[in-house]
Amino acid sequence: MNSVAFFKAVALCAVLATPSVPAFAASCGTGSFAGWLDDFKTEAAAKGISQAAIASGLSGVTLDQGVLSRDRSQAVFNQSFEEFSGRMVPPRLARGANMLKQYGSVLGRIEQAYGVPAEVLVAIWGLETDFGVNNGRFPTIRSLATLAYDCRRAETFRAELMDALRIVERGDLAASEMRGAWAGEIGQTQFMPSSYLKYAVDFDANGRRDLLHSAPDVLASTANYLAGYGWQRGKDWEPGSANFAVIQQWNKSEVYARTIAYFASQLAHAP
Numbered sequence: 001m002n003s004v005a006f007f008k009a010v011a012l013c014a015v016l017a018t019p020s021v022p023a024f025a026a027s028c029g030t031g032s033f034a035g036w037l038d039d040f041k042t043e044a045a046a047k048g049i050s051q052a053a054i055a056s057g058l059s060g061v062t063l064d065q066g067v068l069s070r071d072r073s074q075a076v077f078n079q080s081f082e083e084f085s086g087r088m089v090p091p092r093l094a095r096g097a098n099m100l101k102q103y104g105s106v107l108g109r110i111e112q113a114y115g116v117p118a119e120v121l122v123a124i125w126g127l128e129t130d131f132g133v134n135n136g137r138f139p140t141i142r143s144l145a146t147l148a149y150d151c152r153r154a155e156t157f158r159a160e161l162m163d164a165l166r167i168v169e170r171g172d173l174a175a176s177e178m179r180g181a182w183a184g185e186i187g188q189t190q191f192m193p194s195s196y197l198k199y200a201v202d203f204d205a206n207g208r209r210d211l212l213h214s215a216p217d218v219l220a221s222t223a224n225y226l227a228g229y230g231w232q233r234g235k236d237w238e239p240g241s242a243n244f245a246v247i248q249q250w251n252k253s254e255v256y257a258r259t260i261a262y263f264a265s266q267l268a269h270a271p
Helices: 003-016 033-046 051-058 065-072 081-088 090-102 104-114 118-129 140-149 154-169 193-199 215-228 242-250 254-268
Strands: none
Touching (some): 033 154, 051 140, 065 140, 081 090, 090 254, 104 215, 118 215, 118 254, 154 193, 193 215, 242 254
């Protein structure tokens, strides 16, 4: 896992770490994984998810011990802002400036629609996956099923797994396409399935909300997420501002949020 994905996973698990009681008490970590999966399929059908989506998403899914190991072995991320931003931003600055030019028309329309500046979106895009180069290799549904079966945050990941099946059902992505970070984040800016369902938009108007392959969908969906958390059009994003607080809704880590803001400011002043 690269350091950005690690940082995201640490932040995600910190947010999700509050104890919870699974909705179905018999399912969390008890009995075989195959038996648990059968129970989950029954629950998914009861919640209205089609048998086609259940079959395509869950057939043959097995427990991933590697995901459990990663979940249990997370260390505290202790790089300073200076260390992290100094390592992450300079290598991505030239490519980020090129992306601003390459997608200038699309980014302009996105800012008009959602109020979020191009520089902020490109900064997030670059930090999360190197502009879509490194989206992650873990099968999303397998990762989510593993974490839902485990008892640490079973209820939360059970809901995310259900939402992953809903993404399949509405035709945005095939289950086989859904690969990302080990904790279930997916797409070029790393959405959890619940956020994918809530904020993903079909900005290229091809009938699918595709955050794996469509840069317009990726960038517009990221803007929609930030707008949904109260991004203020025309205002800056420096630490202490209202918009910086919105960036912190993207990632709870102060260091990561400051790095997004710094990268965006560097892009805003790039030649």
